[in-house]
Amino acid sequence: MSEQTNTELEQQASAHRASAHRASAQVVAVMGDIITIKSLGSKPLTKNEVVYVMPSRRANEQVEEQLMAEVLRVRGDIADIQVYEDTRGVAVGDAIIQTGHLLSLELGPGILSMIYDGLQNPLERLASLHGKFLQRGVQLDALDRSQTWAFTAVAKTGDKLHAGETFGTVPEGRFTHRIMIPFNTEGEVEVIWIQEGSFNVDTVVAKVRNQRGEEVDLTMVQKWPVRHSISETLTKKGKTERQYPDTPLVTTQRIVDTFFPIARGGTGCIPGPFGSGKTVLQHSFSRYCDADIVIVTACGERAGEVVETIEEFPHLQDPTTGGSLIDRTVIICNTSSMPVAAREASIYTGLTLGEYYRQMGYNVLALADSTSRWAQAMRETSNRLEEIPGEEGFPAYMDSAIKGVYERCGVIRNEEGDEGSLTMVGSVSPAGGNFEEPVTQATLSTVKTFLGLSYERAYKRFYPAIDPLISWSRYLDQLSDWYGNNLSADWVENVKEMQALLVKGDSINQMMQVTGEEGITLEDYVTFQKSLFLDMVYLQQDAFDDVDSSCPLTRQKACFELAVSLIRQQYTFKDKEIARDYFVKLTGLFKNLNYSHDGSPEYNSYLQKIEELRNQYIGTAAAA
Ligand SMILES: Nc1ncnc2c1ncn2[C@@H]1O[C@H](COP(=O)(O)OP(=O)(O)OP(=O)(O)O)[C@@H](O)[C@H]1O
Numbered sequence: 122m123s124e125q126t127n128t129e130l131e132q133q134a135s136a137h138r139a140s141a142h143r144a145s146a147q148v149v150a151v152m153g154d155i156i157t158i159k160s161l162g163s164k165p166l167t168k169n170e171v172v173y174v175m176p177s178r179r180a181n182e183q184v185e186e187q188l189m190a191e192v193l194r195v196r197g198d199i200a201d202i203q204v205y206e207d208t209r210g211v212a213v214g215d216a217i218i219q220t221g222h223l224l225s226l227e228l229g230p231g232i233l234s235m236i237y238d239g240l241q242n243p244l245e246r247l248a249s250l251h252g253k254f255l256q257r258g259v260q261l262d263a264l265d266r267s268q269t270w271a272f273t274a275v276a277k278t279g280d281k282l283h284a285g286e287t288f289g290t291v292p293e294g295r296f297t298h299r300i301m302i303p304f305n306t307e308g309e310v311e312v313i314w315i316q317e318g319s320f321n322v323d324t325v326v327a328k329v330r331n332q333r334g335e336e337v338d339l340t341m342v343q344k345w346p347v348r349h350s351i352s353e354t355l356t357k358k359g360k361t362e363r364q365y366p367d368t369p370l371v372t373t374q375r376i377v378d379t380f381f382p383i384a385r386g387g388t389g390c391i392p393g394p395f396g397s398g399k400t401v402l403q404h405s406f407s408r409y410c411d412a413d414i415v416i417v418t419a420c421g422e423r424a425g426e427v428v429e430t431i432e433e434f435p436h437l438q439d440p441t442t443g444g445s446l447i448d449r450t451v452i453i454c455n456t457s458s459m460p461v462a463a464r465e466a467s468i469y470t471g472l473t474l475g476e477y478y479r480q481m482g483y484n485v486l487a488l489a490d491s492t493s494r495w496a497q498a499m500r501e502t503s504n505r506l507e508e509i510p511g512e513e514g515f516p517a518y519m520d521s522a523i524k525g526v527y528e529r530c531g532v533i534r535n536e537e538g539d540e541g542s543l544t545m546v547g548s549v550s551p552a553g554g555n556f557e558e559p560v561t562q563a564t565l566s567t568v569k570t571f572l573g574l575s576y577e578r579a580y581k582r583f584y585p586a587i588d589p590l591i592s593w594s595r596y597l598d599q600l601s602d603w604y605g606n607n608l609s610a611d612w613v614e615n616v617k618e619m620q621a622l623l624v625k626g627d628s629i630n631q632m633m634q635v636t637g638e639e640g641i642t643l644e645d646y647v648t649f650q651k652s653l654f655l656d657m658v659y660l661q662q663d664a665f666d667d668v669d670s671s672c673p674l675t676r677q678k679a680c681f682e683l684a685v686s687l688i689r690q691q692y693t694f695k696d697k698e699i700a701r702d703y704f705v706k707l708t709g710l711f712k713n714l715n716y717s718h719d720g721s722p723e724y725n726s727y728l729q730k731i732e733e734l735r736n737q738y739i740g741t742a743a744a745a
């Protein structure tokens with residue numbers, strides 16, 4: 122262990138020893154990670170306050186441990202707290218230190234490209250200091266204190282500012298990170314001193330006089346409670362306004378962008394049975410979407426998957442800028458081996474970081490995989506508290522908790538008049554793929570895009586396994602002006618015509634299951650072949666092919682228009698066999714087109730072959 126880390130640990134330990142004397146409550150009962158505490162009378166206990174448990178029995182007497190916990194329920198001078206760590210050895214009588222603060226994050230430059238746990242502990246630094254097996258009771262600064270940032274003042278002495286207004290900026294990678302007046306500031310403050318230069322986040326860069334005439338030091342970092350919405354606070358206090366979402370978030374997944382779009386600032390969910398491709402789809406979103414910043418919250422996913430993401434991202438290119446993908450990404454990761462309680466907090470951590478960057482005017486996509494594991498954490502806690510269970514043991518407030526999460530999304534115009542958005546897409550993993558269960562149902566009644574994955578499609582390897590017959594998006598109509606102005610006047614109309622084709626194709630297919638091919642007319646058979654063709658070449662997309670994995674919107678337009686024209690084409694097939702023959706060949710050529718770089722010689726040659734094939738089968742030639 123390096124000298125620096127030794128000092129750091131010593132400092133931590135001595136701070137803890139000092140704080141043990143500040144105990145204001147003590148443990149009266151322990152039940153797993155739920156502990157009942159009793160106030161010693163000096164400080165009132167408040168709901169959601171962060172407290173520390175100081176176990177007196179420890180494996181290593183030399184190291185003081187402080188276990189972070191949050192107050193869940195207060196009854197007079199008794200409270201139930203939930204500990205975010207392993208509670209082994211915690212005993213009745215152990216000291217509790219109250220912080221007086223709600224569970225909060227550090228907001229400031231240096232968040233991007235970080236990998237945090239649900240409580241904003243930087244995992245890489247934790248691992249380098251304490252090894253891969255996380256030691257309990259260790260908390261680290263979320264933002265690196267050794268890093269300096271070039272601070273440019275935007276405000277000047279005498280300026281009157283209020284919460285959320287920018288007083289300076291620093292470059293954070295390729296982003297301009299706005300340093301804003303703390304969001305909890307009341308009324309106007311006057312800048313009385315401001316400096317410029319390279320500083321770490323704790324350096325005082327400005328001084329302001331508040332409403333009460335007090336001098337307040339401002340650094341580049343502020344704390345914010347995770348369970349409160351930044352934008353909602355600023356909407357009430359300042360000039361931040363909610364806007365109507367009017368632009369799609371382009372994911373480059375054809376079935377999503379064309380058929381079931383998600384608006385910037387909108388909400389979507391991906392329910393699907395185990396192994397149906399939820400994580401792969403979310404990965405595609407995180408890589409290729411046109412958001413400025415992506416926050417990936419992995420709640421209780423398998424550790425292996427998370428490690429894969431972490432190792433992969435620094436080597437991947439950001440498709441829009443060519444930089445490393447990790448530069449625009451924050452990963453919040455709670456593997457299934459981490460304590461349940463931290464998992465519950467992690468969704469709020471992700472959203473709060475998303476809101477912070479949205480407030481600077483960026484478009485942020487927050488992904489959560491999977492929200493079912495988050496809801497299960499809520500259920501476990503509720504059960505331990507012996508609350509009255511609702512459906513399938515989930516607490517009655519789960520519905521409003523889910524709504525509360527997605528409600529933090531939206532488009533805002535910030536204090537400076539710039540627009541930013543926070544979009545959220547959560548996956549849901551219902552047991553047995555049963556969408557009737559409470560978490561899926563509560564989510565479906567909240568979000569505006571439903572990308573339902575089906576076992577049947579995954580089994581057939583029709584990826585992404587989004588089932589076009591059950592999925593829906595309210596944004597297709599809501600964004601129709603955008604499509605009209607940016608793609609084509611009849612875009613939405615054409616998409617709906619193709620959706621109708623898929624429905625018709627499915628009902629013909631079902632009929633065919635009963636009667637066989639002979640039982641249906643040639644016309645119906647051709648309709649079925651057309652819908653199958655659309656499915657094969659447009660809805661399906663290979664996440665593991667260099668080219669096909671991402672289909673930008675301009676390419677989607679060309680691809681969709683070609684597919685539609687081939688589908689609308691009047692053909693005169695002599696019999697079903699000829700019809701099938703044609704669509705099989707057409708599908709093969711079209712798929713090769715999808716695999717070719719846009720505008721490359723191969724691409725053009727496949728285009729030409731498609732036209733040649735079409736010409737062979739129209740008019741008299743096909744009838745022969
Ligand atoms: N778009 C795709 N293209 C090709 N293969 C895919 C695609 N999506 C999923 N798969 C295949 O399905 C497998 C399972 O996908 P994934 O891990 O995303 O499922 P999941 O729904 O997240 O599962 P779980 O419920 O266990 O978390 C992948 O390892 C991959 O082989």
Ligand SMILES: [Mg+2]
Nearest residue numbers: 399400401490
């Ligand atoms: Mg998964």
